[in-house]
Amino acid sequence: MQLTWYDSNSWLIEMAGKRILLDPWLVGDLIFGNLSWLIKGTKKTNFPIPENIDLILLSQGLEDHAHPETLKILDRNIPVVASPNAEKVVKGLGYTQITSLAHHQTYTFANRLQIKAVPGSPIGPQLVENGYILKDLETGQNLYYEPHGYHSPSIKQDAPIDVLLTPVVGITFLGLIPFLKGQKKALELCQWVQPQYILQSAAGNDTDFEGVLTSILQPEGTIEAFRQLLTQNNLSTQVLQLKPGEPFTPELKQRNVISV
Template sequence: MAAIPGLNSLIPLSSKPCRTRTPLFPSLPSTTSLCFFTAKPTSSLSSKISTFSWKLGGAVSAVVSQESVTGSSSSGTDVFKLTYLEGNSWLWEVGGLKILVDPILVGNLDFGIPWLYDAAKKFLKNFQLSDLPEIDCLLITQSLDDHCHLKTLKPLSKKYPNLRVLATPNAKELLDPLFSNITYLEPGQSSVIEGSNGSKVKVQATAGPVLGPPWQRPENGYLVTSPLDQLTLYYEPHCVYNKNFLEKERADIVITPVIKQLLPNFTLVSGQDDAVQLAKLLNAKFIVPMKNGDLDSKGLLASVIQAEGTIESFKELLSKELPDAQVLEPTPGVPVEIQAP
């Protein structure tokens, strides 16, 4: 019996033999041998969740199994691999496609006014653009710096000049000078990403928060559907959603903040019961909580932001409303793998 961070309190683990793994990030050695563990859900769900980690010089890096590197098993089962890169940043792999989400990989997050707010990552301090695998699509949810980070996007556009980009139209002025292959999605609109292996992933925009006057266009959340239509993932990084828009939708996986971030008389990021109601609305089987406020921050704004709630208090609330759902806490840099039944 061994422990996997964030999972051992939820589900019993069974060990499997060590196998050779290929690092997700090419700056690491080409192969390494390590033991991994497959989690067995206690509910009736038969989905498999696996996490892999490898430590090099104290830094955690992600690795994936060679036999499932395409994001689908040999039996034709869809798999999502979700690697949290801290803040609002993610690397998702599904159907052989790698999707980079709201990346902050170059410099700090400071909105151009570091005296007011300046934040650095706590764990993936040395992660660089060169550590990324080949990317198939860039997904941008919002137009502000904590999602559309120009310090990262400018060098990213030089590395991948023809990169497919899906984004909120609110980011048009920022993205148009950098990328040429952009599709701007209004809430309700969708687009299909096609990989070199022929697999297709559907991405549909949903309505997120309004960052300005009430008449302004909302920012985006997204529903991402796997190639065989076996899994759907929902992502919106502020836990702000339009209930009427989502009530006809379903998502097996919900990625959302669960700890609120508050300013005096203003909610920056929601969570807790709002996250529970979101999971219930979408009939989620798995909730992957993101800690987008868990950064090394300084500045005037950082000193007045308050957190409300914990992951444990969220789990308690969730158990009363959606008792069969599982909470999978990601470790930065380590993929959480969710396989369809």
């Protein structure tokens, strides 16, 4: 398994012999609904578009996960696995091979990689987007991704999970309303699935944000504080924030899982 973080929610996941581009925002600015005055993200570094992508995986239909400018420059023939909401985005852009996954549905790609959709972030009162569990069917190594820190208790049945990609440092509106759930939920998640690694996803240092919302967004916790929480709770999980654009290969130990 090799992982490359491109800041924000964007990852290149290499596992099961496949290259999966997850929630890519790689070019242009990030603007929600053409409301640049509300919030606008600009990348400090322009990363090259990864080559030889086997699959695009989209957790949500919002612009910070299904980024229109990025999706427009990728090959429309690349297979896509998406939440039902993200399916609408890629279908409108002309992608030809789309698999939509509802919660708890699974899809096996190339007979080597299993993708399971799990309940993720609520977007409005009636829409809950996707998180994903990816599993290499040959080695048994697995990975979980949820970009806003909303973790369904249903993932306990997939424990243990080797690697988590999710927020460790949260973000709130005025310190009151969570935008990204952080320390408390990340600790609970680690207690559920006993990961070997948890890698900070979502907000990073390689993006500049401007607009009205930036004045009321506040960070919640730090990575070092989260490390201390893990130690206090007798968890050996390694917590890291990767440098954007630099590949990382986790040193995963073989687990002996006993079914009860």
